[in-house]
Amino acid sequence: MTDDQDASKPVLAADGTPLKQSLNRALRRQKLRALALIAPLLLFILVSFVAPIGDMLFRSVENSIVMETIPRTVRAMRNWEPDGETLPPDEIYAAFYTDFVLAEENKLHTRLGSRLNYEASGMSSLFRSTGRSISKFDTTIYGTQFTEADAAYGDPAMWATWMAEKDNRKALPLTASAYEGWAEMIEDVKDADPATKKLSPIVYTALYNDFASGAVAPSMPAVDVSGFETVSLREQFGAVKADWLDPTTWTVIKTFAGPLTDGYFLNAVDMLRGPDGIEARPESQRIYLRLLWRTIVLSVTITATCIMLGYPVAWLMANLPNRSANVLMILVLLPFWTSLLVRTSAWKVLLQEQGVINDLLVWIGLVGDLDRLQLIQNATGTTIAMTHILLPFMVLPLYSVMKTIPPSYLRAAKSLGANDWTAFWRVYFPQSLPGIGAGSILVFILSIGYYITPELVGGTKGVFISNRIAYHISSSLNWGLAAALGSILLVIVLILYWVYDRLVGIDNVKLGG
Numbered sequence: 336m337t338d339d340q341d342a343s344k345p346v347l348a349a350d351g352t353p354l355k356q357s358l359n360r361a362l363r364r365q366k367l368r369a370l371a372l373i374a375p376l377l378l379f380i381l382v383s384f385v386a387p388i389g390d391m392l393f394r395s396v397e398n399s400i401v402m403e404t405i406p407r408t409v410r411a412m413r414n415w416e417p418d419g420e421t422l423p424p425d426e427i428y429a430a431f432y433t434d435f436v437l438a439e440e441n442k443l444h445t446r447l448g449s450r451l452n453y454e455a456s457g458m459s460s461l462f463r464s465t466g467r468s469i470s471k472f473d474t475t476i477y478g479t480q481f482t483e484a485d486a487a488y489g490d491p492a493m494w495a496t497w498m499a500e501k502d503n504r505k506a507l508p509l510t511a512s513a514y515e516g517w518a519e520m521i522e523d524v525k526d527a528d529p530a531t532k533k534l535s536p537i538v539y540t541a542l543y544n545d546f547a548s549g550a551v552a553p554s555m556p557a558v559d560v561s562g563f564e565t566v567s568l569r570e571q572f573g574a575v576k577a578d579w580l581d582p583t584t585w586t587v588i589k590t591f592a593g594p595l596t597d598g599y600f601l602n603a604v605d606m607l608r609g610p611d612g613i614e615a616r617p618e619s620q621r622i623y624l625r626l627l628w629r630t631i632v633l634s635v636t637i638t639a640t641c642i643m644l645g646y647p648v649a650w651l652m653a654n655l656p657n658r659s660a661n662v663l664m665i666l667v668l669l670p671f672w673t674s675l676l677v678r679t680s681a682w683k684v685l686l687q688e689q690g691v692i693n694d695l696l697v698w699i700g701l702v703g704d705l706d707r708l709q710l711i712q713n714a715t716g717t718t719i720a721m722t723h724i725l726l727p728f729m730v731l732p733l734y735s736v737m738k739t740i741p742p743s744y745l746r747a748a749k750s751l752g753a754n755d756w757t758a759f760w761r762v763y764f765p766q767s768l769p770g771i772g773a774g775s776i777l778v779f780i781l782s783i784g785y786y787i788t789p790e791l792v793g794g795t796k797g798v799f800i801s802n803r804i805a806y807h808i809s810s811s812l813n814w815g816l817a818a819a820l821g822s823i824l825l826v827i828v829l830i831l832y833w834v835y836d837r838l839v840g841i842d843n844v845k846l847g848g
Contacts, residue, residue: 395818398596405434432838495530507696513541599819623786634782712794729774736770
C-alpha cells in the first residue's frame with residue numbers, strides 16, 4: 336500500500352518542483368536562448384532582404400496616384416463605359432476641372448501626367464500644358480453672377496459658415512466637395528484661413544451645377560440660375576489641347592483609375608491594355624522581352640564559359656602539392672583584391688579596336704590593320720569581361736569539391752583496365768558534379784542581375800535587363816515598371832531553382848565536404 340502511494344506521487348527535482356515541469360521550463364529557456372541568438376540575424380534578414388522584396392512586389396502593382404489626385408473624376412467615371420468613340424458626359428469634365436485645379440495648386444498634376452505617360456505617350460505633356468492654362472478658364476463668370484445675385488456669395492466668411500452646416504453639405508454635394516478640397520489646399524499650401532480668402536472658381540462652378548440640377552440649400556440664399564451665362568468645360572479643355580476631345584485620352588484615365596494595376600507587368604512583357612483588352616505593343620516599342628532573352632542567353636553563356644575555364648584550373652589546384660596549389664589559389668583570388676570598376680576599365684583598354692589584343696592580332700598577322708575585331712560595346716565584350724570577373728565564383732566551389740575526391744578512385748579505375756578518359760568521365764567527373772552545380776548557380780544568379788560591367792563594355796547590344804531597371808529607377812523614375820522587371824527576374828531565378836531541384840536535387844549542391 337505504501338509503495339503504491341509512492342508510485343502515484345510525481346517525481347520531484349532538486350528544488351522540489353515536479354520533474355516534468357522543471358524539464359519543460361528548462362526546454363523553454365533553451366528555446367528562448369536560441370531565439371535570442373538568432374534574433375539579430377533574423378531581424379537583419381527581414382529588414383534588408385524580405386522587406387525590400389515585399390516593397391518591390393507591392394510597387395509593381397500599386398497605382399494609388401490616380402485615385403488620390405483626381406478622386407472626383409474617378410467616382411464620376413464609375414458608370415461611364417468607354418467605347419473608343421464617345422466622349423464622357425459633362426459631369427465628368429466638371430469633376431475633372433475641380434480635381435485638376437486642386438492638383439495644379441498642390442503641384443501634383445505633373446506626377447499624374449508622368450504616371451499616365453507610362454501607359455500612353457503624350458499624357459505628360461498634355462497635363463503640363465493644361466496645368467499652365469487651367470487658371471485662364473472662363474469659369475470666373477459664375478462667381479461674378481452669384482455675387483451679383485446676392486452679395487453674400489462673395490463673402491468667404493459666409494461660405495465658411497454655410498459649409499460648416501451638415502444640411503447644406505448634404506443638399507449641395509458638388510459644392511461641398513469642391514469647397515472642402517479648396518479649403519484644405521488653402522490651409523496646407525497657402526497656410527491661410529479659408530474664411531479670409533477669395534473663393535476659387537471651382538466652388539462657384541460646382542455651385543452652379545448643384546443649383547442647375549434643382550438642389551436647394553436650407554440656409555443659403557436661393558438663386559435662379561436658369562438665366563446664367565454658362566461655360567462649356569469640354570470646350571475649355573478642348574481649347575487648351577485637342578487631346579481632351581479624344582476619347583482615347585479618357586479611356587486611358589478610366590482604365591488606370593484603380594488602386595492596383597497590371598499595367599507595369601504588361602509593359603514589362605511588351606504588352607498593353609487597350610480598348611479591346613490586352614494586346615501586344617507596336618513592333619517599334621517592344622524591347623523588354625528581347626532584353627530578357629538576351630540577359631538569359633548571355634548569363635547561360637557566361638556560366639558555360641566559366642565551367643570550361645574553371646574546371647581545369649580547379650582540377651589542377653586539387654591535384655598539385657599544397658605549396659603550388661596555394662600559389663594558384665592566390666592567383667584565383669587576386670581579382671577580389673582589386674576594384675570591380677578597375678577590372679572592367681582594364682578590359683575596355685584591352686578590347687577596344689586600338690587596344691592591346693587587336694594590336695597583338697595585327698602584329699602576328701591574324702587580322703588586317705583595317706579589319707580590327709569589334710570586341711567591345713557588344714555582347715562579346717560583356718561575355719569576356721564578366722567571365723573574367725565571375726570565374727572565381729566557379730573555381731572555388733569546384734576546388735572545394737574536387738579536393739574531397741580521393742585520388743585512389745582513379746588509380747583503382749585504371750587498375751581495372753580503364754584508360755585516362757574513361758576513368759575521368761565514369762569515375763571522377765560524376766563526383767565533381769555537386770561543385771559544378773554550386774558554381775553554376777552562383778555564377779548564373781550573379782550574371783542575371785549584373786549591372787556595372789554590361790553598362791561599361793556592353794554598348795547597345797550587350798546590356799542586360801538590369802541596366803534598364805537602373806534607368807527606370809534613376810532617370811525615368813518609373814519605379815513601378817522597374818519593380819515589375821525585378822519581380823520577373825526574381826520569378827525566373829526561382830523557376831530555375833525549381834528546375835534544378837527537380838533534375839539534379841538541391842541537396843547535391845555542395846560548396847565543399
